[in-house]
Amino acid sequence: MTAPTWPATVVRHLWRGLISLKLALAIILALAILTVAGTSIEQMPPSLASNHIARVQWLASAHERYGPLTSFMDRLSLFDIFHSFALRLLLALLAVSLAACTIHRWPRVWSSVFHTPVRPDDALFEDSRHVVLLTTSLPPVATIEQINRQFSAMRFRVRTANEEATAFMLGERRRFSQLGTLAVHAGLLLVLAGVLVGRIWGFQNPAFIISEGDSSQLGLGTGIAVRLNQFSDQYYPDGRPRDFQSNVTVFDNGREAGVGTIRVNTPLRYKGVAFHQSFWGESAIVSIADPGGITVFQGSVPLAWHEPGSESPLGSVQLPGDLGTVSVIGPGSGTEPASVPAGEIRIELYRNGQLVDAPSSLAQGQPAEVAGLTFTFLRESRYVGFKVVKDPGMLIVWIAAGLMILGLVVAFFLPPQRFWVRCAPRLDGITEVRIAVQSRRHPSLNGGLTGISKTVAIALGDIGSSGDGRNGSAHA
C-alpha cells in the first residue's frame, strides 16, 4: 500500500466536503438569510444599475433611513442583493454541490433499486425498533415459501435465498420511488441550468414603445418589427381599470407574419419572443420643417419619460444633421406651475446639450417657429410600451421544477417498501422468523411492519406470539 499523493487527498477531501449534508445545510440557510435580507432591506430598482446619477440620488434617499451605514451597506451590495456577487457565488456553490450529490448518489440508488441483497447485514435483524420476531414449527424453507405467497399476494416483488439451514427473503414494493430524492436534486440543478440558459441566450427589452399607427423595429438581431394598429382601454364605472388591448401586426424581415391582439395576461408570442403589454400613455404627432420648408420629421413622439421630480410626460426626437434634439413635453397631471395646458405641448430645442429656445406652448394645428425650424403639433395619439422577452431557458425551468415537485411527492408519499425476512432454526426445532423493515424516514410508524407481521403471523399460525416473541428484542 502506498500513501495517496497529496493532490488525490485534496480532491478527496474537497469531494467529501461537497457532498456533505453540512455544506448543503449551510448553503441553503445562507441563501435563506440572503433572500430574507433582500426583502427586509429596500432594494434599488434594477433600472438604476446603469444610471450613475439616479443611483447616487437613490442612495441619498437611503441615507435618510440607514444614516452613516449606507455607504458600507452599499459596498456590501446590500441594496442590490439579487445581483450581488455573494448570491451568485452561493448559487454556483449550490449547483456544484447538487451535481456532486447527484453523481455521488446515483450508483448507490441504482444498485439499491436493482440489486438489493436478499441477505442483509445481520445487524439489521437486531434493531428492535424495526424488527418483529415470530416463531413457527414449520421448517425454515417451508416457512419462507409460505411468507413468499403472502407477500406476492400483496404485490410485492419477492426474492429468496438459502444459506445452510437459514432461509432469507426480500420483499419490495415501489422500488423506483427511491429515485424520488434523486429527481428532487437533479430537478433543482436543472432549474439552475435553465436560469443560466435564459441569461446567456435570452434577451429583454423592458420598454419597446410604439405609437398607435406606427411600427418599430425590435432589433436585437431578430429582424422583427411590430406595428401597433390600435389600442383600446376599458374601465369599471368607478374608474378602476378593467382591460387594455393592443392590436398589432408582426413583420418578420419585412414580410407580414400575422396580426394579433395583446391583452393584460395574454402576451403575444412569436418565434420564442413574447410581447407583453406593460404601460401606455399619450404621444404627440408633430411635424418639423427646416428653414427651407422641407419636412425633416413627421410622426408621433411617445411621451413616455419624466424629468426627475416632474410629473410632465416627455418624449424626444433626434433631428438629422446638426439641427439638434427636440424634447416634446405634454401636460402633466400634477399641479406644477410650469405644466403645459391640457391639449397642448411644449417644445424644447437642444443643440450640443444646450437649450436653444423654448416657446411657451403649442396648440393643435398652430405652427410655431423656434430657431428657424417650424414646429406643428398635428394631434394627440397614444403609445403602448411593450415588455419584450426572449427566454429559451424558461421552459427548462418549469419542466425541471415540475420534475422536482413530482420527485418530492414520490419521495414523501409513495415511499418504497422493503421487508427482509430471516427464518433460522433453533436448537429446539422451532423456526425463528424475523421480519425487518428499513424505515429511516418514519421512526414512529415502522413502515407498515405491524400490519405485515400480523398477516404473516396468522398465515404461519405463529406459536410464540403471546409469549416472548412479539417485540423482537425479546431474545436478548
Add this chain to the structure above:
Amino acid sequence: MPEQLSQFSLTVALATLTISLGLYVLNIAGIRLAPALMRLSVPVSPQLVASGSLTTAERYATLLATNSFLFLSAALVARAVASHHAPFASMFEFSLAFSWGAVALFLCFAWRYQARILALFVLPVALGLLVYASTLPGDLKPLVPALQNDLLLSVHVACAVIAYGAFTVAFAAGVLCLLQYRDNVNWLPPHLKLDDIGYRAVMVGFPVLALTILLGSVWAETAWGTYWSWDPKETASLATWLIYGGYLHARVMRGWRGQRSALLLIGGFAATLFTYYGNLFFGGMHGYA
C-alpha cells in the same frame, strides 16, 4: 346578502374557535391538576388522569373546532359567490383563507395522528388571523386586470393556503417538541412523536409551497413578462421554502434531529408569517389594491 352571510359566519367561527381553544386549555389544566386534586382527595374522574384517552372536554373542543371550520368555509364560499372570483383578492379574504387552512390542517392532523394537543398552538394562530381580519375592511372589490387570470390565480393561492396551514401545524409540533424534549411532560405525547408530526406537516407543506411558487411564476410570466423578478413576496416565499429545505436536511443529520430542527420549524413559521404579512411592509407587485 352573501356579504351579511359571510360576516355572520365569520363571527360564529370566531366565537366557536375561542370556546374550542378554551376547552382544550381547560382539558390540559385538568390533566395537570388531577394528581394534585387527588392528593387533596378531591374526587376526580380517572378518565382525566390518563392523558392518552379522549376526555369529554376534548371531544367538545374538537367538535367546536370542526364547527368553526365549517363556518369559515361558509364565509369563504359566500364571498366567492358574491364577488364571482375566488376569495383571495384582499388581505381580509386572504387572512380568512389562511385561518381556514390552519384549522383544516389541524383537524386532519389531529384526526390522523391522534394529536389534538396541536390545538394549543394552531388555534391561537387561527384566532389571531380572524381577529386581524375583522379589523380590516371586508368590502368586495372588482379585480384589477392583472389579477383576472382566475383559475391559475385561484389554484396558486389555494396552494399557498394549504402550505401555510401545514406550516402552522408544523410550528405547533415544533414548539411542543421543544417543551417535551426531555419526555417529562405528562400531558404531551413523547417528543419523537411530535418530531414525526412536525416532519409530516412539512412533507405536506414543502411540495405544496413549491407548487405555489411554480404556479406563481407561471402567472408572473403571463402578467408581468418575467417568471422571476425578485418581487418581495415571491422572494419571501422562496426564503420560507429554503428554510424548510434546510429543516429537511437537518432532520437527517446527526445532532440536528429534535431540538435544533424544531427550532428551524419555528424559524420557518416566522418566515411564513413574514411572507403573508409581507406586502404590508414592502409593497411590490403583490400589493393588494
